[in-house]
Amino acid sequence: xxxxxxxxxxxxxxxxxxxxxxxxxxxxxxxxxxxxxxxxxxxxxxxxxxxxxxxxxxxxxxxxxxxxxxxxxxxxxxxxxxxxxxxxxxxxxxxxxxxxxxxxxxxxxxxxxxxxxxxxxxxxxxxxxxxxxxxxxxxxxxxxxxxxxxxxxxxxxxxxxxxxxxxxxxxxxxxxxxxxxxxxxxxxxxxxxxxxxxxxxxxxxxxxxxxxxxxxxxxxxxxxxxxxxxxxxxxxxxxxxxxxxxxxxxxxxxxxxxxxxxxxxxxxxxxxxxxxxxxxxxxxxxxxxxxxxxxxxxxxxxxxxxxxxxxxxxxxxxxxxxxxxxxxxxxxx
Amino acid sequence: xxxxxxxxxxxxxxxxxxxxxxxxxxxxxxxxxxxxxxxxxxxxxxxxxxxxxxxxxxxxxxxxxxxxxxxxxxxxxxxxxxxxxxxxxxxxxxxxxxxxxxxxxxxxxxxxxxxxxxxxxxxxxxxxxxxxxxxxxxxxxxxxxxxxxxxxxxxxxxxxxxxxxxxxxxxxxxxxxxxxxxxxxxxxxxxxxxxxxxxxxxxxxxxxxxxxxxxxxxxxxxxxxxxxxxxxxxxxxxxxxxxxxxxxxxxxxxxxxxxxxxxxxxxxxxxxxxxxxxxxxxxxxxxxxxxxxxxxxxxxxxxxxxxxxxxxxxxxxxx
Numbered sequence: 001x002x003x004x005x006x007x008x009x010x011x012x013x014x015x016x017x018x019x020x021x022x023x024x025x026x027x028x029x030x031x032x033x034x035x036x037x038x039x040x041x042x043x044x045x046x047x048x049x050x051x052x053x054x055x056x057x058x059x060x061x062x063x064x065x066x067x068x069x070x071x072x073x074x075x076x077x078x079x080x081x082x083x084x085x086x087x088x089x090x091x092x093x094x095x096x097x098x099x100x101x102x103x104x105x106x107x108x109x110x111x112x113x114x115x116x117x118x119x120x121x122x123x124x125x126x127x128x129x130x131x132x133x134x135x136x137x138x139x140x141x142x143x144x145x146x147x148x149x150x151x152x153x154x155x156x157x158x159x160x161x162x163x164x165x166x167x168x169x170x171x172x173x174x175x176x177x178x179x180x181x182x183x184x185x186x187x188x189x190x191x192x193x194x195x196x197x198x199x200x201x202x203x204x205x206x207x208x209x210x211x212x213x214x215x216x217x218x219x220x221x222x223x224x225x226x227x228x229x230x231x232x233x234x235x236x237x238x239x240x241x242x243x244x245x246x247x248x249x250x251x252x253x254x255x256x257x258x259x260x261x262x263x264x265x266x267x268x269x270x271x272x273x274x275x276x277x278x279x280x281x282x283x284x285x286x287x288x289x290x291x292x293x294x295x296x297x298x299x300x301x302x303x304x305x306x307x308x309x310x311x312x313x314x315x316x317x318x319x320x321x322x323x324x325x326x327x328x329x330x331x332x333x
Numbered sequence: 334x335x336x337x338x339x340x341x342x343x344x345x346x347x348x349x350x351x352x353x354x355x356x357x358x359x360x361x362x363x364x365x366x367x368x369x370x371x372x373x374x375x376x377x378x379x380x381x382x383x384x385x386x387x388x389x390x391x392x393x394x395x396x397x398x399x400x401x402x403x404x405x406x407x408x409x410x411x412x413x414x415x416x417x418x419x420x421x422x423x424x425x426x427x428x429x430x431x432x433x434x435x436x437x438x439x440x441x442x443x444x445x446x447x448x449x450x451x452x453x454x455x456x457x458x459x460x461x462x463x464x465x466x467x468x469x470x471x472x473x474x475x476x477x478x479x480x481x482x483x484x485x486x487x488x489x490x491x492x493x494x495x496x497x498x499x500x501x502x503x504x505x506x507x508x509x510x511x512x513x514x515x516x517x518x519x520x521x522x523x524x525x526x527x528x529x530x531x532x533x534x535x536x537x538x539x540x541x542x543x544x545x546x547x548x549x550x551x552x553x554x555x556x557x558x559x560x561x562x563x564x565x566x567x568x569x570x571x572x573x574x575x576x577x578x579x580x581x582x583x584x585x586x587x588x589x590x591x592x593x594x595x596x597x598x599x600x601x602x603x604x605x606x607x608x609x610x611x612x613x614x615x616x617x618x619x620x621x622x623x624x625x626x627x628x629x630x631x632x633x634x635x636x637x638x639x640x641x642x643x644x645x646x647x648x649x650x651x652x
Contacts, residue, residue: 196593200604225594263523266522281526285524
């Protein structure tokens with residue numbers, strides 16, 4: 001663990017009541033509704049801090065990520081980086097902001113242009129950010145390639161993505177995200193497309209880089225078993241909201257939200273005894289974000305739902321123990 | 334080991350492909366046994382030949398086949414000498430069907446799911462359309478799809494529901510064996526758990542046997558009665574899941590198990606350095622030797638399969 005929860009850290013990214021809604025139009029004219037992909041998300045991320053956003057596909061984690069990367073304009077709410085409000089930045093300011101964040105994509109092969117070799121791929125961000133000296137660019141490329149362990153560097157410089165294995169491709173993606181020396185990395189399922197034996201290698205590499213560069217990392221995943229090796233805190237996301245926020249160990253040992261319970265119960269460890277029992281899975285499927293259920297969005301699938309409360313009023317964040325937040329009426333008192 | 338109750342016996346199965354660069358030995362001498370009402374998991378990393386193995390068993394071959402040989406005994410009868418037409422009529426989808434990789438994205442978008450599921454029953458069992466729809470309806474119940482979904486189209490269903498449709502399509506001819514190629518890898522956690530529950534229930538209710546092909550070790554343990562570990566075109570270890578998961582024998586199996594991040598233990602996962610050998614020109618000795626920490630002189634020779642109790646392992650350490 002890189003940062004402890006009781007250590008005061010300088011805030012890098014602060015998100016207040018963020019909403020990202022997409023318009024639904026009929027015939028391209030009238031707005032007939034909204035897809036509420038992110039609905040009231042708030043959190044702070046300190047310098048050098050790592051958090052994992054855990055949720056299923058369609059829960060809004062990609063929309064949240066794109067908004068943090070400055071690719072989506074928030075419908076409502078405030079997003080500030082090092083105290084600067086993103087909404088108030090002009091184009092040049094926004095460009096500089098994007099240089100401060102690295103993005104590690106999910107599918108390394110899809111994320112790398114097939115017609116560029118490793119050197120060109122890593123050089124492009126440097127050119128765009130205005131490093132005009134070719135020698136300096138090459139020096140920085142070599143340095144980052146050594147750091148992500150693409151060595152011998154000379155062998156890899158002129159290779160094209162299709163000549164690399166999945167793990168090596170992901171190293172190039174990580175190198176590209178890191179080459180501008182960002183303060184924060186957003187990693188979207190960085191290992192889900194890789195083989196089991198390579199997965200751990202990449203996670204450990206990212207952990208080393210995070211510690212060496214004192215990076216803040218937002219690790220987006222659906223795989224709870226990898227989270228504890230990488231993140232100090234976990235945010236559990238369901239249908240556009242963060243339903244539980246806590247320190248990783250605490251959340252894995254004492255999960256509070258019924259949805260978190262369901263996710264943990266569905267995660268298998270390799271064990272032959274698993275074949276003898278059925279898994280308990282909440283009924284139904286995540287709601288449509290265009291027409292989410294009233295009240296708590298998980299209540300139609302929740303076995304502990306309180307009639308007259310959960311289906312009527314949206315739960316606010318409760319804090320049953322310090323630093324452990326849960327949006328669930330069960331923890332009201 | 335000829336046994337009348339044996340559902341499937343694969344002996345020395347080979348499937349090689351011709352490519353521009355040379356011959357790829359994707360499946361190279363695979364032996365595999367499976368009883369009725371059992372599930373075997375074939376675990377391996379990408380490129381180890383596990384999908385080719387499923388294609389070889391169903392004889393769904395591309396055009397560039399360089400070698401296709403071995404014995405494939407289904408209920409005691411060798412089906413390898415069958416002509417393609419005999420194979421289609423008597424084996425594929427009649428005795429053995431497949432849920433292919435990413436099946437949920439391979440459904441025909443302009444035909445209702447009920448019709449798609451009933452089609453194999455019409456073609457292979459010669460049922461009328463109405464009869465076939467009746468069987469399809471029954472299969473929908475088994476896989477947990479609401480009855481009114483039968484007239485819907487694939488785009489109206491979620492990923493998990495579409496995966497159930499693909500499963501119903503494999504089940505509709507009541508085969509004794511279904512090959513599942515990565516049935517849950519594209520699905521969400523809770524949907525994965527749901528599909529695993531469905532597979533367990535079908536095995537209990539219909540007595541279907543499974544060959545589950547996957548790289549996801551943790552999820553595979555949900556279904557496995559037996560485990561087979563595949564590496565570079567060969568099966569390197571087989572055994573009962575109850576014996577395998579606590580104590581794998583082959584060094585590759587041990588390292589693969591050690592690479593799994595676990596939710597409920599504090600173990601620090603390890604990774605395997607190096608890469609699997611090219612299947613174009615595999616090493617002559619043990620194929621894992623180059624990455625193996627226990628390598629010794631003997632490993633330059635190809636190890637035979639050693640029997641350890643009721644487990645089998647292809648490694649000189651267990652001589």
